[in-house]
Amino acid sequence: MSASQADANPDPAAEQPSVPHRDNGPDKDIELRQVEQRFHARGSATGFLTAVHDTTFTLRAYPPHIVSLVGQSGSGKSTIARIILGLQQPTSGTVTYGGKDIFSLSRADYDDYRRNVQPVFQDPYAIFNPVYRVDRVLRTAIKKFGLTSSKARAAELMEESLQAVKLDPAQVLGRYPHQLSGGQRQRIMLARVHMLRPRFIIADEPVSMLDAQVRKLFLDILVDFQRDYGMTTLFITHDLSTVYYVGGDVMVITKGRVVEQGPVAEVMHTPRHPYTKMLLASVPQPDPDARWTDRIDLEEAEREEAGPEVPPGDQALEARVP
Numbered sequence: 001m002s003a004s005q006a007d008a009n010p011d012p013a014a015e016q017p018s019v020p021h022r023d024n025g026p027d028k029d030i031e032l033r034q035v036e037q038r039f040h041a042r043g044s045a046t047g048f049l050t051a052v053h054d055t056t057f058t059l060r061a062y063p064p065h066i067v068s069l070v071g072q073s074g075s076g077k078s079t080i081a082r083i084i085l086g087l088q089q090p091t092s093g094t095v096t097y098g099g100k101d102i103f104s105l106s107r108a109d110y111d112d113y114r115r116n117v118q119p120v121f122q123d124p125y126a127i128f129n130p131v132y133r134v135d136r137v138l139r140t141a142i143k144k145f146g147l148t149s150s151k152a153r154a155a156e157l158m159e160e161s162l163q164a165v166k167l168d169p170a171q172v173l174g175r176y177p178h179q180l181s182g183g184q185r186q187r188i189m190l191a192r193v194h195m196l197r198p199r200f201i202i203a204d205e206p207v208s209m210l211d212a213q214v215r216k217l218f219l220d221i222l223v224d225f226q227r228d229y230g231m232t233t234l235f236i237t238h239d240l241s242t243v244y245y246v247g248g249d250v251m252v253i254t255k256g257r258v259v260e261q262g263p264v265a266e267v268m269h270t271p272r273h274p275y276t277k278m279l280l281a282s283v284p285q286p287d288p289d290a291r292w293t294d295r296i297d298l299e300e301a302e303r304e305e306a307g308p309e310v311p312p313g314d315q316a317l318e319a320r321v322p
Helices: 003-008 077-084 107-116 135-144 151-164 182-196 212-229 240-246 264-269 274-281 298-306
Strands: 030-040 048-059 066-070 092-097 117-120 200-204 232-237 249-254 257-263
Touching: 030 077, 048 077, 048 257, 066 077, 066 212, 066 240, 077 200, 077 232, 107 117, 117 182, 135 151, 135 182, 151 182, 182 212, 200 212, 212 232, 212 240, 232 240, 240 264, 249 264, 249 274, 257 264, 257 274
Parallel strands: 066 232, 066 249, 117 200, 200 232
Antiparallel strands: 030 048, 030 092, 249 257
């Protein structure tokens, strides 16, 4: 069709979604600086529990990549996710997007931040309201972020996004949450991400409740989103096998501190921090005759590595990044 023909026959259903231009650069990065999060804790000697200690790192919008945040339950991973999403204001420190504190953004800047930083949460059974059909999750995103005013185009967007995450729209749309599997529900959240095309995905243990086959499919989609749409993902997990599968970079967290970071292959093959070594040593081997490595006393290993002048628990960050 020629340009003149297109102008003469406008088709409102053919309008494209308002996808942010990929002008990713340092002004679009998310930066955490000396972030600390304390919670009141009854019975604690200090009266509070520190979930995140003096944490500093940057999620870069360009080049798009996957950064895994790995650690055991209770290490502070989900608290960091909530802080980045603006759901939890830290006790101290700053979180900035494009150099602006996310907790002091104007309404317009906050709306832009919400669109460009999208979550995928852990529990696919808790994120849907059981009284609404699952279509509502997608329609709400279209309306909230002004993707299109055309009902026909909205229907196309939903179908395209579901197909992009390997779901058949005819088998999903019009159904209630209880009629879908956990894997289908999680992929509907990925379909929502696909529609919005954010710069960042904050994925908090997104595959921990999925079976192996669906887990692989979900992770493949995250990698596709990075490659095809320029999305950077913070992938939060306790599972080292999934970290190795998605590649990219990894940050290891324990007791609320990021203690080691770098390219996945380097950290996995030559871990430096005692906690990272302990994590790797705890991975079961698919060999009934294989024995796990000797138990590691983490506190003792930290004291030996840190030396007498550094108090236990204040181990310096082991970084392999420029």
